[in-house]
Amino acid sequence: MLSGTDKNNGQNIEMIQRHSFPPSCSKMVTAKAWALKKHFDGLPKASDLELITTELPNLKDGQLLLESVFLSVDPYMRPYSQRDMKEGDIMVGTQVARIVESKNPAFTAGTFVVARGGWRTHFISDGKDLLLLPSGWPESLPKSVALGTVGMPGLTAYFGLLEICKIKPGETVLVNAAAGAVGSVVGQIAKIGGCKVVGSTGSDDKVAYLKSIGFDEAFNYKTVASLDEALRKASPDGYDCFFDNVGGEFSSVAIHQMKMFGRIVVCGAVSQYNNTVPQKGTFVQFPIVFKQLRMEGFIVTNWYNRQEEALKALLKWVVEGKLKFHEHITEGFENMPMAFIGLFKGENLGKAIVKV
């Protein structure tokens, strides 16, 4: 038997082998997967990825066969591929998958789970890292939301805002990439928490969307004459909290408009992920020292010991209509590269999802 743990994705998932299995296997399942053919150089290109087709072995005791239904494409995959993947590895990622067959008594065929299976249509798991949808998941709520607002991006917003920023009612919160998976949840949780919310995003349609979900102020950073002025106009008194998804120039400008004792959550730096040469930035020490700011980076998985509590809260807000979600759905597994590349062109409104 050719098998192994997929170290690349850090998961207990049987690796897809790039050749056929012995003829003794009765029910062969053909799996498709996207592999990193060539490390990205600048903006990812479809030709950097390769679609491979393989056949999975029969299940051993304790194993499950899963079929992806919805897959997530996320900006983190770009820096992750650079740092942690080698050419030929299957792209890292999560999906909502259906259990097709189970030889694991803890799971029943037909159940939907969130898995870290990478960009694959089918895969085999020992069940260790599979997550059931939170209890009380309404039939009417698309299961894909478990990859967005009630999933990793929602958790990012929840912990970043409540635990790192520690927002208080009456404060003013700034978030960029505000119409995306994380940003749209940040703004809405901040509103639930009694804050004033300002969002920056890359199109007028997205600005209108942000207003429709309760943002107090929103602007299109691509068309404003001056970012500094746009930030000042949206909140003349400055910002208590800045949830930074973008980095780069935006952050360099925004840091100067923080209030005394402001908090900055460094969640991501999507504007920098495709850089081919290191950028020279502004020096941040002056505003940090003289306004006594706190600036903290965080990775959501560090908070996963509390994910049950947070997913419950996020689902409750969604069900109550306090937390709206939007999905940008790309149809077809073969279009995963296109959906991924689209993230860096601002094509998505809300969570970018691929439906197999």
Ligand SMILES: NC(=O)C1=CN([C@@H]2O[C@H](COP(=O)(O)OP(=O)(O)OC[C@H]3O[C@@H](n4cnc5c(N)ncnc54)[C@H](OP(=O)(O)O)[C@@H]3O)[C@@H](O)[C@H]2O)C=CC1
């Ligand atoms: N620290 C953590 O644990 C986690 C961090 N993250 C980070 O959060 C951020 C948002 O992720 P997510 O919500 O999933 O993604 P989004 O759904 O927000 O999609 C990415 C968006 O980023 C914006 N964008 C793309 N390129 C640029 C650019 N050059 N300059 C400015 N904006 C750009 C685009 O929106 P627009 O049209 O507005 O430009 C695009 O739609 C990312 O930085 C990501 O890495 C995400 C999850 C966990």
Ligand SMILES: CCCCCCC/C=C/C=O
């Ligand atoms: C369960 C999926 C793990 C996602 C981790 C995301 C960390 C993000 C970092 C920056 O974008």
